[in-house]
Amino acid sequence: MDAEKKRISHKTLNKSFNIWFWGALTCFSQEHMQTFGYLCSMLPIIKELYPNDNETQTNNIKAYTAFFNTNPMLGSVIIGATASLEEARANGENIDGQTINDMRAGLMGPIAGIGDSLIDGTLIPILLGIALGMSRNGSPVGAIFYIIVWDLIAYFGQRFLYFRGYKLGDKAVGFLVGKQGKAVRRAISIVGGMVVGGVLATWVNVTTSLQLRDNTGHVFLDLQKQLDGIFPGILTVIVTLFCWWLMSKKHVSAIWTMIILIGVAFVGVVLGVFNPGLKY
Incomplete structure (x- = not known):
């Protein structure tokens, strides 16, 4: 059969x-x-x-x-x-x-x-x-x-x-x-x-260039150095968790998440919070 x-x-x-x-x-x-x-x-x-x-x-x-x-x-x-x-x-x-x-x-x-x-x-x-x-x-x-x-x-x-x-x-x-x-x-x-997580730690690096100066131009507060003394890489962690929160909890698409990051970066550069290292 x-x-x-x-x-x-x-x-x-x-x-x-x-x-x-x-x-x-x-x-x-x-x-x-x-x-x-x-x-x-x-x-x-x-x-x-x-x-x-x-x-x-x-x-x-x-x-x-x-x-x-x-x-x-x-x-x-x-x-x-x-x-x-x-x-x-x-x-x-x-x-x-x-x-x-x-x-x-x-x-x-x-x-x-x-x-x-x-x-x-x-x-x-x-x-x-x-x-x-x-x-x-x-x-x-x-x-x-x-x-x-x-x-x-x-x-x-x-x-x-x-x-x-x-x-x-x-x-x-x-x-x-x-x-x-x-x-x-x-x-x-x-x-x-x-x-x-390994890729994040290796390739993502968020730092701030915000500094406070006195009347003589002397830097009395370098925010990035202060943050590194407390928690090295804390800004990277914050940005990562923010992206996770947007996509996982608020169901924001990856494309819109990138657009939001671009907007934050643009505003940060204008205000002097971030320094892209560009020479004009």
């Missing part, structure tokens, strides 16, 4: 994955998001499982026309798991389009949250922190490192998750959203926080 079962060939799985990797955001819009990328990645699988049966292909592909949006990188595990479900459906298992839709609708939210925090909030800052350290004195090595390493991680990481999802089905997704996955994500987030 096993020999008679329909199996998705490795070539078709590769084609399906590559379509997702390169076209996850195909025809991206607020109405459909990643729907068409998902749909296109399932077309080779549908065609192989139901050859010469256009009616069945049409009916089964309708399951993939519903709204879909998740983190593209970790979301590949959902595509792989869906391929496994589609294969089971082709072999007579009690799986229909609604079952597939319920599965992906229930997973795309948690996977998006995990992926955005793990990839965008942890992995990318770690890689950028390493790249910045390699780019001292204008060296292009850091940029080259980031481009190559990120592309390799993105491709092979997504590929691993896709085929793991296909092999294990919903069990693979269960790892990401289960207790083991939670522990792994927390460990990675701690490491990411340490790296971001």
Whole structure:
């Protein structure tokens, strides 16, 4: 009986994955998001499982026309798991389009949250922190490192998750959203926080040039020296916490946070609080 079962060939799985990797955001819009990328990645699988049966292909592909949006990188595990479900459906298992839709609708939210925090909030800052350290004195090595390493991680990481999802089905997704996955994500987030903290201490330096002088022009108060005597780097800490408060507590976007910082810097330079070191 096993020999008679329909199996998705490795070539078709590769084609399906590559379509997702390169076209996850195909025809991206607020109405459909990643729907068409998902749909296109399932077309080779549908065609192989139901050859010469256009009616069945049409009916089964309708399951993939519903709204879909998740983190593209970790979301590949959902595509792989869906391929496994589609294969089971082709072999007579009690799986229909609604079952597939319920599965992906229930997973795309948690996977998006995990992926955005793990990839965008942890992995990318770690890689950028390493790249910045390699780019001292204008060296292009850091940029080259980031481009190559990120592309390799993105491709092979997504590929691993896709085929793991296909092999294990919903069990693979269960790892990401289960207790083991939670522990792994927390460990990675701690490491990411340490790296971001190291980048902050190395590359961010906020100082003030504010000085008070007497009638003779003698400086009797150098604010930066006083601050360094109390808490070295305290202005850097204050600015960092201010940015964190804006984005985390007030939900201000990164772009608006940068605009606010530019405004503060401009006013500070005008008032003599900051010195950009420019020569006119």
